[in-house]
Amino acid sequence: xxxxxxxxxxxxxxxxxxxxxxxxxxxxxxxxxSVFDREIDRWSIPESRFEPQVMPSFDEMLxxxxxxxxxxxxxxxxxxxxxxxxxxxxxxxxxxxxxxEFWAYTTHRDPVLIMGVGFGIPQPLDPEGxxxxxxxxxxxxxxxxxxxxxQLKIGSRFFYPMHYSLNWNxxxxxxxxxxxxxxxxxxxxxxxxxxxxxxxxxxxxxxxTKQTQRSVLDLHNLTGMVALPFHFFFTFTGLLIFASFxxxxxTHTQLEPLHDYHEMVEASETGLPHDGAGIPAEMASxxxxxxxxxxxxxxxxxxxEVGFLKITHVDVANSFVSIYRAGSDRVALVGEGMHFSxxxxxxxxEEPPRTAVSEINEFLTGLHLQHFEHWLxxxxxxxxxxxxxxxxxxxxxxxxxxxxxxxxxxxSSGSQIVDALAVTTVTxxxxxxxxxxxxxxxxxxxxxxxxxxxxxxxxxxxxxxLLHAFWRSSAVRHMRISPAWREQSILxxxxxxxxxxxxxxxxxxxxxKTAFHYWPVAGVDLSLLVSSAxxxxxxxxxxxxxxVAVSKAIEFSTQKxxxxxx
Amino acid sequence: xxxxxxPAWPMASRIFASLVGGYLFTWGLIAIVIAALIPLGVxxxxxxxxxLMLGLLTYLSLFLWGMATDKLIRLWLILFGGGVAMTMLxxxxxxxxxxxx
Numbered sequence: 001x002x003x004x005x006x007x008x009x010x011x012x013x014x015x016x017x018x019x020x021x022x023x024x025x026x027x028x029x030x031x032x033x034s035v036f037d038r039e040i041d042r043w044s045i046p047e048s049r050f051e052p053q054v055m056p057s058f059d060e061m062l063x064x065x066x067x068x069x070x071x072x073x074x075x076x077x078x079x080x081x082x083x084x085x086x087x088x089x090x091x092x093x094x095x096x097x098x099x100x101e102f103w104a105y106t107t108h109r110d111p112v113l114i115m116g117v118g119f120g121i122p123q124p125l126d127p128e129g130x131x132x133x134x135x136x137x138x139x140x141x142x143x144x145x146x147x148x149x150x151q152l153k154i155g156s157r158f159f160y161p162m163h164y165s166l167n168w169n170x171x172x173x174x175x176x177x178x179x180x181x182x183x184x185x186x187x188x189x190x191x192x193x194x195x196x197x198x199x200x201x202x203x204x205x206x207x208x209t210k211q212t213q214r215s216v217l218d219l220h221n222l223t224g225m226v227a228l229p230f231h232f233f234f235t236f237t238g239l240l241i242f243a244s245f246x247x248x249x250x251t252h253t254q255l256e257p258l259h260d261y262h263e264m265v266e267a268s269e270t271g272l273p274h275d276g277a278g279i280p281a282e283m284a285s286x287x288x289x290x291x292x293x294x295x296x297x298x299x300x301x302x303x304x305e306v307g308f309l310k311i312t313h314v315d316v317a318n319s320f321v322s323i324y325r326a327g328s329d330r331v332a333l334v335g336e337g338m339h340f341s342x343x344x345x346x347x348x349x350e351e352p353p354r355t356a357v358s359e360i361n362e363f364l365t366g367l368h369l370q371h372f373e374h375w376l377x378x379x380x381x382x383x384x385x386x387x388x389x390x391x392x393x394x395x396x397x398x399x400x401x402x403x404x405x406x407x408x409x410x411x412s413s414g415s416q417i418v419d420a421l422a423v424t425t426v427t428x429x430x431x432x433x434x435x436x437x438x439x440x441x442x443x444x445x446x447x448x449x450x451x452x453x454x455x456x457x458x459x460x461x462x463x464x465x466l467l468h469a470f471w472r473s474s475a476v477r478h479m480r481i482s483p484a485w486r487e488q489s490i491l492x493x494x495x496x497x498x499x500x501x502x503x504x505x506x507x508x509x510x511x512x513k514t515a516f517h518y519w520p521v522a523g524v525d526l527s528l529l530v531s532s533a534x535x536x537x538x539x540x541x542x543x544x545x546x547x548v549a550v551s552k553a554i555e556f557s558t559q560k561x562x563x564x565x566x
Numbered sequence: 567x568x569x570x571x572x573p574a575w576p577m578a579s580r581i582f583a584s585l586v587g588g589y590l591f592t593w594g595l596i597a598i599v600i601a602a603l604i605p606l607g608v609x610x611x612x613x614x615x616x617x618l619m620l621g622l623l624t625y626l627s628l629f630l631w632g633m634a635t636d637k638l639i640r641l642w643l644i645l646f647g648g649g650v651a652m653t654m655l656x657x658x659x660x661x662x663x664x665x666x667x
Contacts (some may be wrong), residue, residue, distance in 0.1 A: 053615070183625070185623075186626050240622065244615075244618055250596050250597050250617075255601060259610070355612050361631060364619075412607060
């Protein structure tokens with residue numbers, strides 16, 4: 001079938017890369033944005049533009065707020081009928097569900113504090129399952145005031161989930177699609193190296209002045225190769241994060257009995273009760289436990305602040321409080337967790353040193369999730385991700401450039417379709433992203449369902465870009481460059497500047513001010529301006545190339561005419 | 567009736583065997599190794615995480631091999647046969663271990 005191993009790898013690289021490349025483009029681009037998701041949150045919610053805070057007093061501030069949280073209506077309506085056992089009686093009304101779990105989470109980049117309550121289900125269908133209806137809340141930790149629910153955290157709640165789930169949550173199908181795409185990415189990297197292994201030098205050659213097909217392939221090889229370790233590690237660790245849940249859930253399905261047995265052993269070893277006791281009891285001071293945990297970290301020569309705090313089996317006799325350290329000073333996601341009895345405040349368990357395997361795993365996943373505080377490294381991640389995006393985009397363009405002559409002669413529209421989809425996933429995606437930011441600044445802050453309309457702006461503008469790309473793609477059939485590339489670049493450039501100006505008008509935060517006082521917002525504004533400048537440059541360059549292509553296309557059609565006559 | 571002599575057919579068979587068969591084989595491998603390591607005293611999450619890391623790389627290698635190999639029938643036999651055999655064996659090992667406690 002294939003005459004050689006290399007030929008097989010070339011086939012795999014071309015066709016799998018083409019079909020899943022469009023997904024990978026989204027994953028790489030929004031992954032790059034996710035590095036600064038919290039900063040984009042600050043930009044999109046002006047009320048939250050203040051300095052990051054440490055975890056405030058639990059007893060005085062957080063507990064009263066947590067007590068007032070209600071179960072989320074949508075979560076209740078969707079999940080309660082699935083989790084509740086009707087044979088034991090009617091469903092407990094939403095507002096009467098008992099709180100079972102409290103949690104609060106903050107990072108070194110979060111001025112706002114997110115926290116939530118897991119409400120128990122009194123008559124569950126499966127007593128062993130995860131029986132929680134959730135209620136989440138975001139507060140200003142300086143005052144305890146809640147931020148309105150309608151305000152979407154565009155960075156951490158839209159761009160970041162876009163990166164791993166395409167925001168397609170129906171049966172978590174988005175996560176599966178991204179999982180398959182990531183697997184193919186690994187295969188594409190390996191096969192890409194194999195295809196070119198004989199001409200290794202080519203990996204580092206770039207001839208921008210040669211014809212488009214040649215220089216595009218150079219750029220494809222160069223970006224793929226220069227950042228190869230980055231691409232491979234990120235793809236691999238990304239898969240690893242989800243591996244036990246979605247890729248190979250062996251221990252949650254076939255080997256579940258073994259897993260349950262282990263949990264039982266573990267619960268008896270750790271003294272942390274798996275089930276609540278059902279006997280009501282008063283809660284001890286959590287602040288005192290926090291103080292003890294901090295003291296213990298200092299003794300271990302790693303003083304730090306609390307990053308995550310969780311109370312399990314709230315208000316019953318065997319409740320326990322888990323306190324984890326904010327790990328922003330290291331790569332591995334280690335919490336140095338301390339667990340206290342919720343009623344007496346005594347230390348029940350301190351997490352033992354990790355084993356080698358779990359150290360490797362925590363290092364790898366920590367490398368991907370990058371909670372650490374290291375701005376240079378964070379920016380390298382952004383560039384690594386964007387280099388990956390260039391690698392994928394040039395793959396599409398190479399596909400089109402290599403085949404468009406042949407397709408035109410055969411009357412096939414293959415390269416025309418690929419080109420239109422490439423426009424949609426490259427410039428169209430940029431337009432959609434920045435449209436969302438513009439919508440965020442144009443829609444009034446107190447508008448009901450603001451977050452929903454921001455998402456509408458995102459998807460609708462992307463859909464319009466898709467239509468525009470197809471409408472303009474007929475140029476490819478005539479051996480020219482689709483003008484959609486240039487037009488969408490210009491549209492993006494205009495919108496990006498508009499977003500920066502609108503931010504200034506609606507909040508009064510302009511660059512001269514934020515650059516000295518508030519880098520999260522200045523960084524977003526500056527990135528928008530730089531991207532806009534690059535887009536303008538790209539549009540001008542494309543115009544030149546289009547003109548060259550037009551003269552070539554005329555040559556081509558005269559040739560074609562001559563051959564058909566002769 | 568599908569046209570089995572069309573050139574698209576072996577390619578579809580190859581892709582299916584490499585993706586699905588490769589997955590099944592990897593699943594079986596992960597299951598049997600975890601099931602075998604626990605009775606030997608390896609910590610559960612160590613066995614799990616270690617095998618997930620190895621499993622992803624194994625799946626990748628199997629997929630690449632499947633896309634390139636000449637012998638389609640052997641590919642099907644090894645991936646599906648091996649996958650089913652290891653998966654079943656894993657259940658047997660797990661059951662005998664849990665009964666023996």
